[in-house]
Amino acid sequence: MSSDLVIVYHRQPYEEVEENGKIVFKENSSPNGIVPTLKSFFGGVDHGAWVAWKLAEDTSNPGFEQVVEISDSYGDYSVSRLPLTADQVREFYHVTSKEAFWPILHNFRERYNYDPVDWPNFRQVNWAFAEAAAAEAAPGAVVWVHDYNLWLVPGYLRQMRPDVRIAFFHHTPFPAADMFNVLPWRKEIVGSLLACDVVGFHIPRYSSNFVSVARSLFDVDEIVRERVEEDFISEGTALTERSVPIELVHNGRRVHISTAPVGVDVDYILKQSDRPETATKVEEIKAEMGDRQLILSVGRTDYTKGGVDQLESFGRILRDNPDLRGKVRLMHVSVSANRNMTAYAEVQDAIEQTAGRINGQYGTFDWTPIALISRAVPFSELVAYYRAADVAWITPLADGMNLVCKEYVAARTDGDGVLVLSEFAGAAVEMGSAVITNAYSHRSMDSAILTALRMPEQERRQRMSLLRNVVQKYDIRAWGRMQKEAFDKAAETAKERDASRV
Ligand code: GDG
Secondary structure: OEEEEEEEEEOOOOEEEOOOEEEEOOOOOOOOOHHHHHHHHHOOOEEEEEEEEEEEOOOOOOOOOEEEEEEEOOEEEEEEEEEOOHHHHHHHHHHHHHHHHHHHHHHHHHOOOOOOOOOOEEEEEEEHHHHHHHHHEEEEEEEEEEHHHHHHHHHHHHHOOOOOOOEOOOOOOOHHHHHOOOOOHHHHHHHOOOOEEEEEEEEEHHHHHHHHHHHHHHHOEEEEEEEHHHHHOOOOOOOOOOOOEEEEEEEEEEEEEEEEEOOOHHHHHHHHHHOOHHHHHHHHHHHHHHHOEEEEEEEOOOHHHHHHHHHHHHHHHHHHHHOOOOOEEEEEEOOOOOOOOOHHHHHHHHHHHHHHHHHHOOOOOOOEEEEEEHHHHHHHHHHHHHHOOOEEOOOOOOOOOOOHHHHHHHHHOOOOOOEEEEEEEEEHOOOOOEEOOOOHHHHHHHHHHHHHHHHHHHHHHHHHHHHHHHHHHHHHHHOOOOHHHHHHHHHHHHEEEEEEHH
């Protein structure tokens, strides 16, 4: 059945589990996260489709149905599972996307690894995604592609299906031309993105960077800019911009540039936060802490998240402030999504070594400065830690948005708690009421955490109240509305284009 909305996202939109020898598709256990948000768009169309990959030994005979029909609380939609071999996945995802693109997107040129990239394989996998999307899309449908590992899909799809509207959302930062153009495939990638009707980013800086990269590689005829709304200006911080491009014209085609920060599901987090079980857990954590302050740090194990730098800062403040020893504890949750990748294994080792050294240096029989958690904590428990933490310490070196800081704020229905946030997280442009820190500066890192630990209650509450307003206003539903507006604008442009042809 053809679909009015086709979402192209590398992961499948459900958990596939075996029950009594039969494969069943289960809704993700937690409605928190990007997948349920994307699925909620199926509620607004007659029929939707999702394209993802699924591991197969033999792609011509994968041993599973390629297209399955799903009916769940989000609506009726088909899921097209593209069979890929383990080698194809490794090459396109773990090597090309994670070793070559990811470091460049996050401004880590020294980590960029060109040598192992198999570009023909990347093209082939992206072509296959585009074919699967083309097969599902109804005439004039919206095809919504997500993230850099599918950068070539729009260009291929435009060749296959000139009638569809193509939108692309970047969950990562988008770097300036000096950095992006390190990629030798830059022209092919940006050429593909310019085949979209809408190219989307979290914040104005990334949209501006994209347009400057496009101008460096192609003739771009017209760029319409507008002033950035006050809500997205955090005075003086590293990622703030004053104006933002909203459209450009290339080869006579209008491309809309959409800027919309992904938010969190505030209603869901409020419900989790107000559960009696959460209150019990919070009491347990607080009882265990006694009069000690709890600092919480949560993130994926990734060099972009600045875990080691943060631990080093904690070591320095214990060294320089003996009064804090025994009085503060850092819970550092760092979960690895790609355990078998060398770059991530190295980060995990460095985190373990640094935390071990600090614990050895300052710990006593009844006080361990750092609790290092490398396994995923269930979300309901995480919310209890958000509630119990005096400070959330979120200091990535680069981060497209960062949802953990928004979850922390959403969970603080008690109105207390301090957020220390790196100015290199996209979220910083909205969350200027946090204690903003420069994650590359020792002095700034150390003084920010000390400020947070010593902040008087009145100031904590004032800042938290401002932060809560922002997180509520730009929640995940607001992001959804902004995406819908961008699709509608693209539809108008397409109509005008068709009308001018007759
Ligand atoms: C990419 C971009 C952008 C983490 N530990 C646990 C756990 N988490 C959950 C958090 C949060 C999510 O993982 C992490 O989201 P982030 O946004 O912080 O980071 P990325 O994974 O890097 O996501 C990022 C995002 O895409 C969306 O566009 O913001 O910049 O890099 O939801 O809660 N969840 C549970 N246990 C854990 O231990 N249950």
